[in-house]
Amino acid sequence: MIGSRLSSQLVAWFLTIALVPVALVAFMTYRVAESTIQREVSQNLESLANRHAERIALYFRDRDRDVLYLARTPEIVNALERGAGDTALSDSTLSFMNAFDYREAVVVSRAGIAVYAAGGATTSGENLRSAEFAETELARTVDRAARTLEVELSDYRIDSRTGVPSLFIAAPVLREGRLLGVVALKMDYRDTLRVVSDSAGLGNSGETIVAIRDGSDALIVSPLRDNPEAAFKTRVSIQDHPDAPLVEAVQGRRDAGFRDDFRGVPVFAVWRYLPSVRWGIVVKIDRDEVLGTVSRLRMLSITTAIVTAGIVCAIALLLARSITDPISQLSVAAHRIADGDLEGDIPISGKTEIADLGRSFRSMAVRLNETIGDLRRTSVERERAAREALDYAQECQLAEARLEEYSHTLEQKVAERTAEIRERNRDLETAMGQVKQAQDKLILQEKMASLGQLTAGIAHEIKNPLNFVTNLSTLSRDIAEELRELLKAHAAGLPPDFLPEAEVLIDDIEESMEKINEHGKRADSIVRNMLLHSRGRAGEWTKVDLNAMLREYVNLAFHGIRARDKTFNLKMEYELEENLGPIEAIPQDLSRVILNIAANACYALNNCRHLRPGGWMPTMRIRSRSDGNRVEFRIRDNGTGIASSDIDKIFQPFYTTKPPGEGTGLGLSISYEIIVTKHGGEMLVFSEEGIFCEFVMILPRNSPQARKNSKEAT
């Protein structure tokens, strides 16, 4: 589980780190290659298309020259001058035609009569303005040449008279500025198409297609690569394929780009328009072929990515295992320590930070082991301190657990966490120091206890003289009474003023005796308390009047403070349940609790007094109530209260907020032990800093022994 989680993270990260740059580079390379290839192909095709267009233009310019030359030859001029009938042209004209691959020559007079015709369907004497020639390209071109007095080219169409594709070129024949007629030549169309049928540099699918506009269609006039017979047979509807390059071209547009051609095949095409013959010329190559290299490159990129991903996965898994295995082992060891086995071996392998962690673990375990051993050998207090240490150890375990948790997720922060563990260890050392300190304090307390015994001795010694004081003061008062009676009996024999004066003196004596007696009793009470207090914990379970005890010890606590600060005063509100009844308790211990808490309350109120404005009355409220088998008493003061940050610690031994020398920090911890441990009760504290503090003690009405007995009885 641990290993797999970390492993998957590592694999994911490795894949991200390794694949994202690879993917980006591959993507960019692919895009660059794609655009480069597209640009190259488009440039190639465009230059090819331009070359075709140029060659065709050049070809027709040559034909211009040919026909102009022919129009100026004396033979033609003479033939037109002589008129129809004389059809003899010299061999030189015929050889000219043959040499330049003309298929037909017609010399037409201004009246439209063919005065000479050779090589074709036209015969001399025919009238080109007759119905037979109407709408023929030959007649149109001849007319146009005569009207514009310029060389004119026909469209490239099927000649209705011969049924074969024909292309005518015609030039006016002038003599001394006068128009004699027109000479027309029929070109060998194959010659023309040869110029464009060159598919060099067009790959496997490339070709050049020539089309003309025929009504609402584009009519292909060149053979197609896959259909040599396509010329004048394949039509493409302009309306149905408005975006086909061929259709664009015959409509006179020129452009280049990726398009679907008339067959629906995606192609890269460059198209041009030739106005002289109204040709649309398309140079195209199938898109698949153009982008073949690109798609191969894409495949290569994808393959590379997959292989890289595989390698990265393998490496990442290996690496993850090398990290997670020691962590898992450490984790197991940590669990073992948590279960209390401090002797087991902690595996350490390699020199990595994890190994450091293991070593720290090991030394921690050793230290823990030692500490626990030490603690076991000490007294009850020491055990408590050891428990404390164990708490720390638990905290350490908690830290370990947390560390473990971190180590599951954060191998790259292992070093940081290791440092933290070391810090924990240092904390542990500090804790050990605190334990030692506690030990010292305990020793001090032992000393205090012996001091208490000393006090008990002294108190006992004082108690005897005090008995004399109280007893004799009572006796003295009785004696004074007797004296008074005596004087009254002998009043007659005394001077008249004597008796009243003597009675005043006796009253004074009686009063003094009363006072001596009262304060003697008070001193006796204090001494008895001292004895109670110093007699240690070996108290007896007896029935106790809790209300009386509260009054007595709260009062004592107040006077304890009052003794030091005469100006201190407070309001005490007793809300004691009258029918509380006796409870079973150890009176010495219980009185100690009351004294402690009440003394703390007085201390807090006294401290507070100097900080509060006038009108604030230091108040202590003491309440008691019974709740069936349980009895509860509360002591509340409106003093400084306890900070919420401190409230968890107040029951810890030696924790005190009092200035050094004023408190031992044991009062509350001992109280807690008395209420909770000895009496099986509960002790709670409620406080709001600066407003109040209230301690709540809940005690069972009967002693644990009594409860046990009654339980057995039922």
Added chain:
Amino acid sequence: MTLRDPPRKATRQPMKPRASHPSALSRRCLSIVAAMALFAALVSCEGGNSIAGKDPIKVGVLHSLTGTMAISEVAVKDATLLAIEEINAAGGVLGRPIEPIVVDGKSDWGVFASEAERLITAEKVSVVFGCWTSASRKTVKPVFEKHDHLLFYPVQYEGLEQSPNIVYTGAAPNQQIIPAVSWAFENIGTKFFLVGSDYVFPRTANAIIRDVVVARGGEVVGEEYVLLGDSTVQPAVDAIIASKPDVILNTINGDSNVAFYKALRQAGVTPAETPTISFSIAEPELKSLDVAAMVGDYAAWNYFMSMEGAANKAFIKKYQDRFGAGSLTSDPMEAAYFGVHLWAQAVESAKSANPLSVRAAIGDQTYDAPEGLVYIDAETQHTWKAARIGRIREDAQFDIVWETDKPVRPVPFPQTRTREDWAAFLDGLQAGWGGQWANPGRTAEAP
């Protein structure tokens, strides 16, 4: 930060929340990959393009907005601006807007030359669309050649010129004058009377007409000239009455036509008896003439407003939407309009508005113009177009009575004479007018 807590950013990724999503970690990985992909996309993206705020391409529009030629040229200027607005509305050229700088040539050739100079040197325009009369074109031609700049000239003309710095979108002689004469021969008669304004176009056109008439075996029975903007037409009308021609070929430009036709009709010459074929009267000019008296006369152009075809209908609609219902369109306007579009196409294919780059790219450009497909001949920088003859109707429109069956290749130098002969002819004209391209009015008669 621990690995198990995905950054909050990841949750903002637009991913489909799925119940059985692999794990927080893989989501994080995905978000990183997504971020990288986004970065890559941003890097490869070139950003949006709006022409607003982009550096505009300046173009000059140089026409007479005042003076005798304003009647014809203002509308040509409007057609030019219409094309520019259309291109700008469609995103401009090279993603930049076109900024037209309209300049008034004031029907004064000297002003044309100085304004052309200013447009090129001070305004630094990329091209100038302009001129109507050949006199203005001839005057600005040296300016464009000196700066190796570019002028788009939209009006049919007399030919005999092939400047590398001018793109001619109007007709060459073999696309208007010569076929018109041939047509007249075949359809009207053989006796021609030539009348024109006294400047380079009519003089040269008539020289060519004479050649054609001679070639055809016809007869020029008279030739008369009127000074540009002048209304002294009676001598010409008198000569027509005296010579009794079959057809009058009219190359009078501008306001003089009003006086000429008025005098002609007053003299009793009617279209039925002696039709006139005009080379410089289009639909807008007809408006200022007495159309009723001209019904049956002819004009030779490459474009008529009455032409069928979607491209022309769209052009007329856009023009009328822009400049008012009832606005008329004409051949020079149409040639100016598609000239701008051809220029824009050339800029796009040259990927630069630099005049030299545009010139290199203008050859072989085609455009589906209102008159049909036009094509710039790379060799001559003239335009392939069909020749047409229209007969004037009562509604001041033309019925097309004849047209060539396919666009005619432009040949600026008619074959009837050699180039040297034509050059000598032009030199003679210019010399006769004291170095100018129009009769300044003092010289009595040119050769």
